[in-house]
Amino acid sequence: MSYSLQIAVDATNPHAQADWWAETLGWQVEPSNEEFIRSMVKQGHASESDTLIHRGTLVWKDGQAINPPEEVRDGSRILFQTAPESKTVKNRVHWDVRLGGDNKDDLRSALEARGARFLWEGHQGPHSWYTMADPEGNEFCIS
Known part of the structure; x- marks a missing residue:
């Protein structure tokens, strides 16, 4: 069996990091599902404070993923997620x-x-x- 891979990266600003890395790699920022986000807030599963507007689009505040282009997409992605602390030492x-x-x-x-x-x-x-x-x-x- 083969698996897809998600790499999670802690970030101070996950949306800015996702934008930067998508441009650097020639990848795409994963589209936001605004209707789903609004329904989660309406149903009480999330609050408005869990969201923000980024580049004119409603998104989840604490994370943003990027994907390779369609022609090479295999389910793998990189997820940038909010971390409470900033980077302090060399990456492992x-x-x-x-x-x-x-x-x-x-x-x-x-x-x-x-x-x-x-x-x-x-x-x-x-x-x-x-x-x-x-x-x-x-x-x-x-x-």
């Missing part, structure tokens, strides 16, 4: 964004312009990569 797990031939210097510049920080350059044999931090400080590599 990080993402390697494999560029498939795109220029990593160009991508580094574009990511820095969107709020990422360059941390260091690594090498192993003929391979090299840049370790970066996203706008909330989570480490990732581009290679």
Whole structure:
């Protein structure tokens, strides 16, 4: 049996992180079901304080997922969820964004312009990569 995978990432602002990572990966922010959210509030299963308006859409306040494009979607997703504390130490797990031939210097510049920080350059044999931090400080590599 094969399983799909959801990676959950703690975030100060899950919607901003989801937007940033969806753009970075060429993925899509998972659409909100406003009718469902309103029905949960109306039925008393949630309150208005559990929601917010993000980019003109009613969403759940404490989480936002992103998905790969339709043509490669397998049920896997990344969920950004609110955490009470901010990031304080190095991640034990990080993402390697494999560029498939795109220029990593160009991508580094574009990511820095969107709020990422360059941390260091690594090498192993003929391979090299840049370790970066996203706008909330989570480490990732581009290679």
